[in-house]
Every structure is written in C-alpha cells, then in structure tokens.
Amino acid sequence: MTNERIIMSTLRTENISKQYPGTLALDNVTATFESGQVHALLGKNGSGKSTMVKIFAGAIKATSGEVYLDDERLDFKNPQEAIDKGIATVYQELSLVPGMNVAENILLGRMPMRGKFIDWKKAYKQTKEILEDLGVDIDPKEMVMNLSMWQCQMIEIVKAMSTNPKVLMLDEPTSSLAQNETDLLFDMIKKLKKKDVIIIYISHRLQELWKIADTCTVLRDGVYINKTIMAETSHEQLIKMMFGDVKIKTRPDDLIVGEKTLLEVKELTRKGHFEDISFEVKEHEILGIAGMLGSGRTELLRGIFGADKVDEGKIIFEGKEIDKPTPHKMKKAGFALTPEDRKHEGLIQVLSVHTNLCVASLDYISPKHKITKKMEKPFVDKQIEDLEIKVPNVDLPISSLSGGNQQKVVVGNWLNTNPKIMFFDEPSRGIDVNAKQQIFDIIWEQSRKGVSSIMVSSELEELLEVCHRILIISNGKLIGEVKPEDITVEDLYKRCIGGK
Amino acid sequence: MNANCDNKYINKLSKFSKTHILELILFVVSIIIAFTAPGFFTSGNLLNILRNASLKGVIAFGMTMVIITGEIDLSVSSTVALSGVITGTVAGKLAELGIMPLEYSVIIGMIIAIAVAALVGLLNAIIHTKFNIPTFIITLAMLNVVYGLAAIISKGFPVTTFPSWYSKIGAGQLGSIPIPAIILLVVFFIVWMVMDYTKFGRSVYAVGGNRESARLSGINVKHIKIVVLVMVQVTAAIAGIMVSSQVMSGAHPFGKGWEMDVISSVIIGGASLTGGIGKVKGTFIGIIFLGVLLNGMTLLNINEYVQYVVRGGLILMAVLINTVQSRKAV
Numbered sequence: 001m002t003n004e005r006i007i008m009s010t011l012r013t014e015n016i017s018k019q020y021p022g023t024l025a026l027d028n029v030t031a032t033f034e035s036g037q038v039h040a041l042l043g044k045n046g047s048g049k050s051t052m053v054k055i056f057a058g059a060i061k062a063t064s065g066e067v068y069l070d071d072e073r074l075d076f077k078n079p080q081e082a083i084d085k086g087i088a089t090v091y092q093e094l095s096l097v098p099g100m101n102v103a104e105n106i107l108l109g110r111m112p113m114r115g116k117f118i119d120w121k122k123a124y125k126q127t128k129e130i131l132e133d134l135g136v137d138i139d140p141k142e143m144v145m146n147l148s149m150w151q152c153q154m155i156e157i158v159k160a161m162s163t164n165p166k167v168l169m170l171d172e173p174t175s176s177l178a179q180n181e182t183d184l185l186f187d188m189i190k191k192l193k194k195k196d197v198i199i200i201y202i203s204h205r206l207q208e209l210w211k212i213a214d215t216c217t218v219l220r221d222g223v224y225i226n227k228t229i230m231a232e233t234s235h236e237q238l239i240k241m242m243f244g245d246v247k248i249k250t251r252p253d254d255l256i257v258g259e260k261t262l263l264e265v266k267e268l269t270r271k272g273h274f275e276d277i278s279f280e281v282k283e284h285e286i287l288g289i290a291g292m293l294g295s296g297r298t299e300l301l302r303g304i305f306g307a308d309k310v311d312e313g314k315i316i317f318e319g320k321e322i323d324k325p326t327p328h329k330m331k332k333a334g335f336a337l338t339p340e341d342r343k344h345e346g347l348i349q350v351l352s353v354h355t356n357l358c359v360a361s362l363d364y365i366s367p368k369h370k371i372t373k374k375m376e377k378p379f380v381d382k383q384i385e386d387l388e389i390k391v392p393n394v395d396l397p398i399s400s401l402s403g404g405n406q407q408k409v410v411v412g413n414w415l416n417t418n419p420k421i422m423f424f425d426e427p428s429r430g431i432d433v434n435a436k437q438q439i440f441d442i443i444w445e446q447s448r449k450g451v452s453s454i455m456v457s458s459e460l461e462e463l464l465e466v467c468h469r470i471l472i473i474s475n476g477k478l479i480g481e482v483k484p485e486d487i488t489v490e491d492l493y494k495r496c497i498g499g500k
Numbered sequence: 501m502n503a504n505c506d507n508k509y510i511n512k513l514s515k516f517s518k519t520h521i522l523e524l525i526l527f528v529v530s531i532i533i534a535f536t537a538p539g540f541f542t543s544g545n546l547l548n549i550l551r552n553a554s555l556k557g558v559i560a561f562g563m564t565m566v567i568i569t570g571e572i573d574l575s576v577s578s579t580v581a582l583s584g585v586i587t588g589t590v591a592g593k594l595a596e597l598g599i600m601p602l603e604y605s606v607i608i609g610m611i612i613a614i615a616v617a618a619l620v621g622l623l624n625a626i627i628h629t630k631f632n633i634p635t636f637i638i639t640l641a642m643l644n645v646v647y648g649l650a651a652i653i654s655k656g657f658p659v660t661t662f663p664s665w666y667s668k669i670g671a672g673q674l675g676s677i678p679i680p681a682i683i684l685l686v687v688f689f690i691v692w693m694v695m696d697y698t699k700f701g702r703s704v705y706a707v708g709g710n711r712e713s714a715r716l717s718g719i720n721v722k723h724i725k726i727v728v729l730v731m732v733q734v735t736a737a738i739a740g741i742m743v744s745s746q747v748m749s750g751a752h753p754f755g756k757g758w759e760m761d762v763i764s765s766v767i768i769g770g771a772s773l774t775g776g777i778g779k780v781k782g783t784f785i786g787i788i789f790l791g792v793l794l795n796g797m798t799l800l801n802i803n804e805y806v807q808y809v810v811r812g813g814l815i816l817m818a819v820l821i822n823t824v825q826s827r828k829a830v
Contacts, residue, residue, distance in 0.1 A: 346713055350772075355705065417718075
C-alpha cells in the first residue's frame, strides 16, 4: 500500500528528432516522464534539452517522431495549443507585470467578472486559495515589484499551476536565487508532487538536483544517454553522462599569491548597500567574495569599479588613490568587470561577436582616432582562439551564441584591455560545467600572468575551488575571511547566512 | 553541371535579394519614376533633385548619428530657420555699424550661427545627460523655443542683409555640380568615415546598442551623446545657411516640418529608432530615394495630398521590411 504508486499520467516521446540547418539538435530521442515526480532534464549547452522543452511547449515542431500525453498524440501548431492541452512552462526570464499585484498577475486574462467590472473581492479570495493550496505565504494584494526574486519565481509557478496543468516545465528556476531562497522554492515544488503533475526540471546547478529531483534524464549532443534515479546516482556519474569524460579541477598549485599589494579598499560605504568595507588584494591573488543574494557583494564590486557612486571610503590602486571612480577611469587604471547580468550589462545584443569583443578595448587596439576592422581582427581572433569561443562567423550577432560562449565574449572583451585586476560577478551563471571550467582556467591563467581577480559567486563550492582567499559578506558588512583549505562548503554557507 | 551553375547563381541572387530587398524596391521604384515621369532625365532636373535633396540630406547625416545612439533631435528644423536669421542679422548689424563690409561680415554671421546651433545641441545634451529626460521631450520643447527665438531675432520679418556672393552657397555651381550637392557629399564622406572608421563611431554604435553595457565597458556615454547632439545641430545650421542663401533671406518659418523628412530618410535608410542599428550609406540611399520620389511625383503631376499618402506608406514599408529582416537575422 505504501509503496504503491499509481501512475496517473505520462508524457513520452517516441523517436523525436529535430533537424536545424547544419545541426541535428535532437537525434531519435525516446523518453518517458511520469506524474507525481520531479524529472530533471540535464545536459550541457547544445545537448538538445532546450529543443526538447520547446517541442513540448509548442514553440517548435519536431522534424520526425511523436510526443504522447497519456496516449494522446500531441502535435502543436503554437504555444497556446500546448497551454490548452495542459502543458505549462515557466521560463528563466520572468514574465510577471511589475506594476500589477499578485492576484492580477496570477489571474491575468481570466479575472473574475461581475457584469462588465472586475470582481476584486472574488479575485483576491480565489488567489488566496490558490496560494494557500500550494503553501505560499504572499499577500494577493502585494505589488509584484515589491517582491523579491524568489517570490516572483514562486508566483510564476503558482500562476502556471493555477491552470491545473498536466505537465509543468521549470526552466532554470533557481538561476538567480541564493541558496536559502532555493530551499524555500524547493519546499514548494515538493508540494506540487502531490498534485499528480509531471514536473520537468531544467537546471545547470548539479548539486541541487539531489535535493529536488527524483529522476534524471540526460541528453548529450542531441542523443538520449540515460535516465537514472537520483538517489542511486553520484555526482561523478552524472557529470560523466553529461560530458563523457571531464573532471572538475581544483586550483592548480603553481598559482602563488604575490608580495605586493595591488588594490586597497578602505572603509568603503554605499548607504543602503554596504558599509565600512576594507580589504586588500595582492598581485596574482584570486579573491572570492561569498554572500547571499542581496548581501551587497555585487554592489561592492560595482562601487569599486565606479559603476555606482559610493558615499565614503578610499580606493588605492598601485599605491595611488583613485578619486571618484567611473568605469571609464577605472578601465584606464587597469580594472575590468564582467557584470552579473551579461545579457543587459555585459553585451550589446544587436551587434556582432566581432564588435562585442572590441567594445572595451578600442583605445588599446588603436592609439589614434582611426580604427578599422582589420586593426581589430587580431584582437578578435586572439580571444576566439585563446578562449575557445565557438562561433562559425564572427560577424554573426552575439545573440546567436550559447550562454557559455557569450560569457567568454564578455571576458574576452576585457582581456583585450590587458587589465591588471579583473572583477568577475557570477561568471558561471547559466553556463554549463564545461564552459564554467574554461572560465576558471582563464582566471587561473590570468593569475599566473600576474593579474589579480575578485570573484563573486552564489555557488560557494566554486569559490572554494577557484580562489586563494574568501571574504564573507552579510547584510552589507564584511564579517569574516577564510582560506578555502580551512573550510567546507557547509560551513561557509552557514557563515554566509548566519551573519544576520 | 550547367544546371548546377545556374542554381548557384540563382541562390546567390535570391540571397542578395533577400538581404537587399529594400534597396531593390527603392531601385525599381526609382527606375519606374525615371522612365514614366516626363523630363526626369534632363540634366537640369537631375541637378534639381540633388540640390533639393541636399538641404535636408545634410541634416539626415547628423540625424543618423543621433538615431544610432538611440536618441532623436526634433529641434533641427527650427535651427534651420534660426541660423539663416542669425547669419543675416549679424552680417547686417556689423555692416550697419561700419565694422566691416557685408561681404565679410556674413562670414562672421555664419560662424556665429553655427556656434549658436552647437550651443542649442549642447543644451539639449546637458539637460538629457544631467536629468535623464528623453531627448524626444527635450528637443520637442526646444523645437518651439528655437522657432520662437528665430522669430524674435528677426522681429517676424525676413532678414535680407546678405551680400550677393552669398547666393553661391545654396544656388551656385562648381562646373555643372550644384554646390549644395558638393556640401552634401563632403558631409556624407565625413560622417561615413567617422561612423565606420573611428573609435568614436564604434562607441556610438555601442551606446545605442546598449547604454549600460557601453558604460560598464568604460565608454564615456555622456561624452558620446553630447558630441552627436551637437553635431546634428551643426548640420542643421549648415542646411539653414544653404536655404537662406538660395532665397537670399532668412525667416523663422524656414525649415518648418523638415524634421520629419530628415528622420524619414534615416529610417528608410535602415536605421532603427531603438539605436545601435543603421548605416550612413543607408541614409544616403534614403535621401536620394526620397528626393527622386518627390521630384517624380511632382513631374507626374500627382496631387499633393496623394503625395503625402505615398510618402507615408513608403516609410511604413521601409520600417516593416527592416523589422522583418532583423527578426529573421536573430
């Protein structure tokens, strides 16, 4: 009785393939997903998992093969048909309307009416019921813009669930959440399992899959590799399935921190974001900054780089104080920053890969006013080669690249300026393990050359792998400093959240 | 094998026509007009097209830079009036006071007119960068302010204190080429070089493509915006001088409504109002095409009201084609 699980519905694919010009994105994939479970769909960039999700969601059509939901063949012409059939998708980019309240967002397009007017009383009551049912404690009257990221993410899921779907697809729901927020989201997703819905969960964060997923379906280069029970699978096994044979490396031993102090930050304060922060960075050093989302870690990097104005404090670089930093000034001094939000702050989507690799370094490519594509080409080619950026043609728009390759372009754009110190804000967000490792290799290679780095990451184990030293920031205050060899991920995590 | 060759040729042609569909349509429309409009192919008419297109065309190149930056300047048409008025007024005053003869004082007048225009641009830019108010609003207000200033300075009457040589600028010819056309080509060449072959040009595209990314890449965004907003006003002043030269007078209604034609030719040339996209060469095509179209419709005796409908429809078509193409490219 206890072990008996009645499978209420299944989503399955039979030999689906998707042919794009030049690439076979999906190659004869047959897979099954049952209700009442969370199914992780895993694969590095280009593995075909997004293609599969898009086929389920009705955004694209398979070239061949069939998709069945409970023995009914699905053949969607557009996403609306998929929604009508009970397939709900929560995409990485949130789609809530910030200027509306929670109830309006959840019931968007189907608000209860009394005659020609909206029945607000009923709307709030209805929303409250839906929220309570899923154990979400958010006021239906709250404006969405006042909610934090993880709350928005929950509302998205509630919204999707409120249509009573048979299939719920979650695309990287935790990509912009801190660890404690992720846990809150997971509590909610676990409740959904009782709802007899097929949950397909896509994430790059391997570690969290054990917390949330029951099974894991792995795709590699468009081919179905395996479906495993999470509880019976190890981290290494999963990585092996995803990549064939790639190992996550730890920091090489030959990276020695130099004697000379390169950057000195003294009592830096930006009111409401961080206060009284002082630290030093030596030559060759890779410094990590650990902290929860909203702890002020991103703002600190931006403050030093001059992207936001700071209120008090000194920034001393190579023994000289830099007064009123601006990105322009800091670049000239030898600073570089790869921002957290690479799409909106790191890249220029309408321009080509070529141009995006030269935006920061125009002054380094040409000392005079004149600049030609020919002059830029060696700089572009160098980064394409050094960073192994995969692009068939550098004149293609940057948006045609995968996340990992886009991140490499952001980094390459700055490497062309020959920086002395680089700030990496969440360099591994939304990119696969392979690309992640390449980014870390770049950071290490820069250290070898004498370039220092400061790295901010939500994934604490990354900081332990990559950095020489880690600062812990909580609520805008510097609360500690650790060496990676002296601390475990669990302890570091505890210190990050315990500082409150 | 022959078929294969043909196929390749057709493929290439279809690819070309897909990416250059707007240019092709513009070309075909021009050809149709050229062969149906009576007297189109007379050298007098062709030069006339060039001369007329040159005035707004000069501003269109300045506007191309502004639009690629993701901004707009609606006040240029008032600057056209103001610069003619200022040139004439200054020239007249200096001559009247006996400081220098009209022949020379007009040069001082032109310099001051251009400087004032630059100042208007600077004011637009400073208000925009300091307070982050959209340039659309600022320049809409400035359109009225500058128009009013032109009327105040001229006291509402045309200023006609110009030396006779002044007419050469707008109406003269070098050999058989109208001087405005030469000015147009010079401005085209300068703006083209600046946009395609300088760091400044690269920065303009970067700022228009994504202001925040550009700023975080260490590009001085304010500086770029100030320069383009000043430059477009300078081009407007140059156009204003040419207009006043053609009619040997400067008056406040001159240039009224030009901003729309100027922006139209930039848009027809493929620039996007959201910024980051556009080509100086495209604007050149836009200017010439608009000139050919207007001239052709007049020669064909097409009703003036119908002309407006055709022009409007054309702008819509150009934007549609560009949008569909860029959507396909992504």
